[in-house]
Amino acid sequence: MGNKQTIFTAQQLFYRYRDLAPQLVPLDYTNHPDVKLPYELIGSMPELKDNPFRQRIAEVFSEDGQGNMTLDDFLDMFSVLSEMAPRDLKAYYAFKIYDFNNDDFLCKSDLEKTLNKLTRNELTEEEVRMVCEKVIDEADLDNDGRLSLEDFQHMIVRAPDFLSTFHIRI
């Protein structure tokens, strides 16, 4: 029913960005100041600080790949993670987040790292191995032993919950 939209304007997001470091971020952006907030500040936001993937999220959306974000990066991040972003866009960025080694494929090591972050390292080695095998079995269409973006997107199509879970409420 009524939960189809979160209404946040660029203005509100700007104020959230500025609140992280008021002394660094000027109020006047007409001259496009080159201001980058370090990852530690971004990672301390209440919406992100408990998320096990916060470092990967910041790295994916930041310009320098290290997690230090400009205002545009910040807007990008919350726009993709909002309710309004289309499924393909979200799938694209979710793929990049889970791709720890940035090689455009989700290989076994990426899956193992994802799994450990998801379960807080509680699964045994044997179980991790079994689950990774099953995941690649289920989702790998071109049979190369790792998941490409197309495989990932094809699998996301069949996940009705994806749009509501890949979403940060701000």
Added chain:
Amino acid sequence: MIGELERQGLGPTGNDFPGDQEPPRLRRAPSRASDRNYPRYDWSADPAEEEDGAGNAEAPPEIRTLPWPMERKRAVRQVQQMRAHVSFGAESWRRNKTKSLRKLQQNVREFLYFFSLWRKSLQKIGGNFGGGVKSYFVFLRFLVVLNFVSFLLIAGFVIAPSLVRRSAGTGGFVNSTDKESCLVYDPNPQGLVVFYEFFLHLLSGTGFMEDSFMFYGYYNNNTAVEDGSLSYNIPLAYLFTAAFYFAFCLCCIIARMGTAARVAVATGGRAIGNYSLIVFTGWDYGCLGDRATKLKQKNIYYRLQVDLEEERIKKRAASLTPWRKVALYTLRVLMFLIALGLIGTAFYGIFEATKFSQENGDRFGILGLFIEYLPSIVITTGNFLVPLLCDQIALLEKYSPSITVVVALLRAVVLRLVSLGILLFTLWSQITCSGDLEKEDCGNCSYNNKKYQCWETSVGQEMYKLTLFDLLVTIALLVLVEFPRRMVVDNWSSKLSQLVGRQEFVVPSNVLGLVYGQTVVWTGALFCPLLPLINTIKFVILFYCKKITLFCNCRPALKTFRSTTSTFFFLVVLLFGWGLALVAMIYSLAVIHPSYACGPFRFFTTMWAIVPNSFYSLSEVTQEFLFFIGSQAFSIPLFALSCVVMCYFIALASIYGRSVAMLKAQLKLEGQDKQFLVKQIEKMKRNNI
């Protein structure tokens, strides 16, 4: 930039730059390795030409959906807008109109969003307890709105005109018939009334409550107004409002099922992709707080364990010897029969309790109240005990976890709905002397008028008591069981309290409780027009009570409920309840003789009989038109046409299904082709070196 943002307050997809600003800063040295994966933008495509009449820009693709950094999107949009000004004439007018229409739609949606009920609470619940629990509260909110709108309907068409008629003062007409004994009815004997009787009347719907707008018996069958120009046929309005109420509820449920089903169908087969779905879509990015995160991680761990356990069980089941298989199957059949026996016992108990309560309904005081509430008590106890016992039985049956859940749910649904059906059946057999109208009690007035001077009101009272008792039991459980349990578990650490633990919010049984309550209201709405209002209030109280108990007493469940498929399941069960209520309503409308002594249908043979009677008072033209619609000359072509339309839609659906399968196969093939080509390239490279 902040000035512009303040002026325009736009969404996150960018802004207009004044034309004379410096060109936007493009990203330097993209260190993100996947930059090369950005789809190429087709600069040559002219936006004006590509748009069709509906104004949807299919190509070039919407900038919002492209995974580009913000700067690039702004630059492209700027160029697009500069281009768009070139076209003129009818096309640009149409495009402007569609654009403003879309903006208006979006604004209306944003505006309505602020009015959606309990939005913040639902967000908090979803963030802390997950989608499954949130879907229960969303379902509850849907029922509250449905009941409230139904009440407005009934109030507008039945209660308000009756109020006006009452205040106008004319009483009901009394035709002279020979059924004098059937006309005796005195719902509210005036006289000295003991103080606590007020309370008793409130709880059992008798006395002052019976003689009010609450129940069917209060409404009259008068139609004409003083000055003769306006006439409002109250009995007809009553009947049509009841029928429309059912149709309206059906439409709402099916509309909601449509949206839920679309999602369920789009995902195709459920079995494939279990592990990958948990791994990639299991994490809720909206989870707030350290505690919730830890719980979510435990949840995912538990789900993976459950799946791995199912694998192990499957492997073990496949390796059973034939003898052990036979033993297992006989055990399962035995357990099924035992469960059936338990459910049958519950039904018999309800039957006996209802009969006893109806026969001894005239005791006074607390004992009388207890006897009146006996059917409700037995139903509630049965609904509580039998699923518990069936759970124990399920432990012996050794199904896999997912099948166990489904079987338990089915048993609970059958128990709840059929127990209500048994109650209705018992009432029917009491009212119509088990259908045998020749018996001495029923011979006079075609219904048992010794016990029921106004049987519709009695049925309405029974439904009212069920509703009230449900609410009271919920509140009593909250105060007497759940809070103490939490206090005991938190403050007294012992083996027992560790074993029992804090309560879990079990979604399926709570939803079944809601469905049961709504079915009772549907059954009783014909006889107790204010019941939807009472139910609205009851559900609102329930929302707040359940929210309080959720946040104070419950721990998040380890076994989560899938939120999207479960919505569809709740609505299907609700539809079953609706079907049961519909059967009861149709039977009372069409078969049982209305009471002589009360109500708007006093002197008709059945409630439905008023429709043919009023029909003849319509104008000639309308009568002929309606006859024509009912005749064969109209209905047979209509039937043929609807068959054709249905065949068309079935063919369309099968074509879509087949094209989806073909596209999936093609996707696989493309991947294999790509791999083959890559291998060829590497081979050639190696040969060349």
